[in-house]
Amino acid sequence: MFVGDDHESVATAFIAGDDVLLVDSLGSQEDARRLQSSLCGEMGKTVRIVAATHFMSDHIAGMRLFDEATTIAHRHHRHTFLSQNRQVDAFYREPQVLFDGDLRLRWGRHELHFLHNPGRTLDHISVDVPSADLVCAGDNIVGNTVYVSKADPTLIRGAVKRMRQLGRGTVVGGHMGRFPPAVLDNALHYLDRLQLAVLRIRIDVAMPDVNGHIAAIAIEDCLAPGIEPSAFEREWHQHNLEAIVAQSTFSLDAALAVRRERA
Numbered sequence: 001m002f003v004g005d006d007h008e009s010v011a012t013a014f015i016a017g018d019d020v021l022l023v024d025s026l027g028s029q030e031d032a033r034r035l036q037s038s039l040c041g042e043m044g045k046t047v048r049i050v051a052a053t054h055f056m057s058d059h060i061a062g063m064r065l066f067d068e069a070t071t072i073a074h075r076h077h078r079h080t081f082l083s084q085n086r087q088v089d090a091f092y093r094e095p096q097v098l099f100d101g102d103l104r105l106r107w108g109r110h111e112l113h114f115l116h117n118p119g120r121t122l123d124h125i126s127v128d129v130p131s132a133d134l135v136c137a138g139d140n141i142v143g144n145t146v147y148v149s150k151a152d153p154t155l156i157r158g159a160v161k162r163m164r165q166l167g168r169g170t171v172v173g174g175h176m177g178r179f180p181p182a183v184l185d186n187a188l189h190y191l192d193r194l195q196l197a198v199l200r201i202r203i204d205v206a207m208p209d210v211n212g213h214i215a216a217i218a219i220e221d222c223l224a225p226g227i228e229p230s231a232f233e234r235e236w237h238q239h240n241l242e243a244i245v246a247q248s249t250f251s252l253d254a255a256l257a258v259r260r261e262r263a
Contacts, residue, residue, distance in 0.1 A: 001178060002038070004031030007058045008175045008232055011035055012136055013045075014129075016108025021049040022069075023112075023127050023136050024174065025062025032062035049105075051114065052095070053138030053174060054121045055081045057088035064093045072097040074116055074123035083121075083150060119159025120151050126163055134170035134178075135163055143176045143233045144186035144223060148194075149243035153250070157191055160184050176232055189224040194240065195250055197221065202254035211245045 002011045006028035014021040020039055026032050039045045047066040052059060055077035063071055073095035081092060097103075103114040110131045117126040119140040127136035139147065140159040148156065163171070164184045171179045194217070201213045219229050219237040229237070243249060 001172060002026065002031075002035050003177050004028060004035075006031050006061075008177075009058050010172060010174055010177060011062065012127075012172050013039060014107050014110060014112065015045060018045055020045045020047045021051065021105075021107045021112070022047055022062065022066070023051050023172075024053055024059045024138070025050050025066070027058035028061050029065070032065045035062055036065055049107075051127070052077065052125070053127065053136060054124045055095075056084045056121070056139070057081075057086055057091050059138070059174060060093070061088075061091050064091065070097060071095045072099075072103070072114070074098065074125055075100055076123040080121040080123045085149065115162075117159045117162055119156040120147060124159060126159070126166075128166050128168070130168075132170075133168050134172055135166050135168040136172045137163055137174065137184075139174040141171070141173055141179075141183060141187040142236050143173060143179070143230060144183055144227050145190045145219075145233050145237060145240075146187050147236055147243075148191075148240055148249055149247065153191060153195060157188060160187050160191075164188075176230070186224040186227055190222045193222040195253065198244055198250040199254050199257060202251060203258060214245055215241050217241060 004026040009027035011026050012023040026035055039047060047069045050063050050066055050069045051072040055073055071093055075098040077095060101116050105112045110129050113128040115126045115128055118124050124138055124140055140156060146156050169181060171181060171183050173179060197217050198214055201210055205213050219234055223229060
């Protein structure tokens with residue numbers, strides 16, 4: 001597993017002899033070149049396949065660098081690439097293998113199960129590897145939190161629950177690194193508490209003051225008990241609050257809650 005400097009994006013290498021299958025390929029050319037130097041230069045391996053958990057620029061920087069590798073993505077990859085906040089056209093490479101529901105691939109002693117698991121994005125893939133007791137989660141979690149910008153929180157919740165049902169002992173995030181399985185419960189706790197806090201504000205606070213109250217939601221009020229936020233989680237919590245204000249996230253849920261109360 002490799003963690004880049006850019007956005008702490010993660011790439012996971014599955015090695016079979018001299019050949020490598022990469023799940024994600026980091027977020028900058030500099031990080032991807034260091035990845036290439038480590039795998040191909042120092043270790044003497046050849047990257048044969050690069051698969052994307054989702055097609056956002058901060059996870060596909062190495063796709064064009066490993067130009068002889070076969071590329072794999074979900075068929076909705078373009079929707080994700082074109083709808084992201086930070087699109088880097090120079091990183092885009094047309095995937096050679098597209099799939100809809102799931103894909104199984106034998107790689108050395110492991111079988112990788114690519115599961116369509118829409119949450120953070122419509123094209124999101126979870127990569128389940130039972131023989132390694134791990135699942136690659138992509139951006140359906142961000143450490144012990146989630147990121148809701150341009151996403152349906154209900155889809156994110158469902159995606160995390162589906163990963164939890166797999167029961168793997170290690171969860172590899174799209175950012176930061178690897179985690180114990182409790183990270184999935186922590187991410188759900190964060191999402192539920194964040195949504196509840198925003199709903200209370202949208203329902204109870206007068207309109208001119210709503211955005212200010214949302215911007216003041218503390219990450220500590222959303223995290224699971226005993227979890228200390230990392231600097232990266234703090235940063236992306238703030239991005240969440242900015243996105244919730246800018247994109248009116250949870251406003252529909254607030255309206256539906258008011259409707260139910262009046263029924």
